[in-house]
Amino acid sequence: MCLLDLLTGIGDTLWEYGTLLTLLFVMVCTISALRTWKKEQLRKEWNAAGKDVVVLHTFGRGYTCPHMSPFGLKLETYLRMAGYKIQIDDQNPKSSKGKSPWITLNGVDMTDSQLIIDHLSANNKSFSSHLSDKEKAIANAFQIMVDEHLYWGLVRYRYLTDPHVRVLQLTSIFPKWIKYMLSVMKHKIRKALHVQGIGRHSDAEVLEIMRKDLESISIYLGEKPFIMGDEPCEVDCAIFGQLGQLLWNAPDSPYYTMVTEDFPNLQQYCLRMKEKFWPDWEEVLDKPPK
Ligand SMILES: N[C@@H](CCC(=O)N[C@@H](CS)C(=O)NCC(=O)O)C(=O)O
CATH class of the missing domain: 1.20.5 (Single alpha-helices involved in coiled-coils or other helix-helix interfaces)
Known part of the structure; x- marks a missing residue:
């Protein structure tokens, strides 16, 4: 039993x-x-965008700048420069590599703003073909400086140094609950910045590092309308992408002051790029809640 x-x-x-x-x-x-x-x-939807229409997967618009990501602003500026029709997808901002932005063009996914620009420039229209090899090398060095160096100073200011983390109020892309998870988010960012290296410096050191980058761009730009001369080219998209964040998405920051007061030709430059490629800037901005 x-x-x-x-x-x-x-x-x-x-x-x-x-x-x-x-x-x-x-x-x-x-x-x-x-x-x-x-x-x-989603694939059907993106393919239905039409031949040669670029589906730009990116974070949603901001209240003061169309992109919260410098790489989004860079890539859309390039697509506008090259005359592509663009369809924005702000529901799937991260690529298979886990980064934003990325695109789908004629059913093919492409990742990384610079790889995309290089590919489209090589296959369609290059805006740098008139440059000498030496000028191309300078343009390349500037692109790397802003995307791989200046950018990290922006990340550090935005999420760690800014006591009010103002970026959260400049867009609706962050979920409402993020304010309860700030310490987790900051911890993750602090770790990334430590690995990258910029997280190991003091605030004063980072300020000087950023100033040097901005000063270099300002000196090289001088009185020219665009960084490499009279006509804008690919590298302008990268520079505008990063500087645009300091000018429109970093209110009350020391970097805003650098761009507007210490190196005012940078502000003029951003306004020139905005006027040329973003005549609809105000219209595409997201509206802040009342
Ligand atoms: N090299 C990449 C960088 C893109 C990038 O770092 N994007 C950031 C937004 S500004 C991102 O997606 N971060 C999300 C993450 O790292 O999890 C490019 O040029 O597209």
């Missing part, structure tokens, strides 16, 4: 586990099928 009870008990338990496992299996399969279906739907 005891043995029978024991066996029955084991049988019941196994049955319960079996049922639970089956349920779990069905749930996982359903979620995976739903994901695949959603992906297929």
Whole structure:
């Protein structure tokens, strides 16, 4: 009798586990099928954008600048410069590499703002072909300086140095609950900046590092309308992408003051780029809640 009870008990338990496992299996399969279906739907939607229409996957618009990401501003500026028709997708901002922005063009996904610009420039219209090899090298060095160096100073200011983390109020792209998770977010960013290196410096050192970058751009720009001369080219998109964040998305920051007061030709430069490629700037901005 005891043995029978024991066996029955084991049988019941196994049955319960079996049922639970089956349920779990069905749930996982359903979620995976739903994901695949959603992906297929999105792909259909992006392909329906039309031939040679660029679907630009990016974070949503800001209240003071169309992009909160310097790389989004850079890439859309280039696409506008090259005359592409653009369809914005702000629901899937991160690529398979986990970074934003990325694009889908004629059914093909492409990632990384610079790789995309290099690819489109090589296959369509280059705005740098008139430059000498020496000038191209200078343009390349500026692009790397702003995207891989100046950018990190912006990240540090935006999320760590700015006591009010004002960037959160300049757009609706951050979820409302982010303010309760600020310390987690800051911890993640602090770790990334430590690995990159800029997180190891003092605030005063970072300020000087940033000033030097901005001063270099300002000196090289001088009186010219665009960084490499009379006509804008690809590198202007990168510079505008980063400087635009300091000018429009970093209110009350020391960097805003540098761009507007210490190196005013940078502000003039941004306004020139804005006027040339973003005549609809005000219209595309998101509206802050009343
Ligand atoms: N090299 C990349 C950089 C893109 C990048 O760092 N994007 C940031 C937004 S400004 C991002 O997606 N960060 C999200 C993350 O790192 O998780 C490019 O040029 O597109």
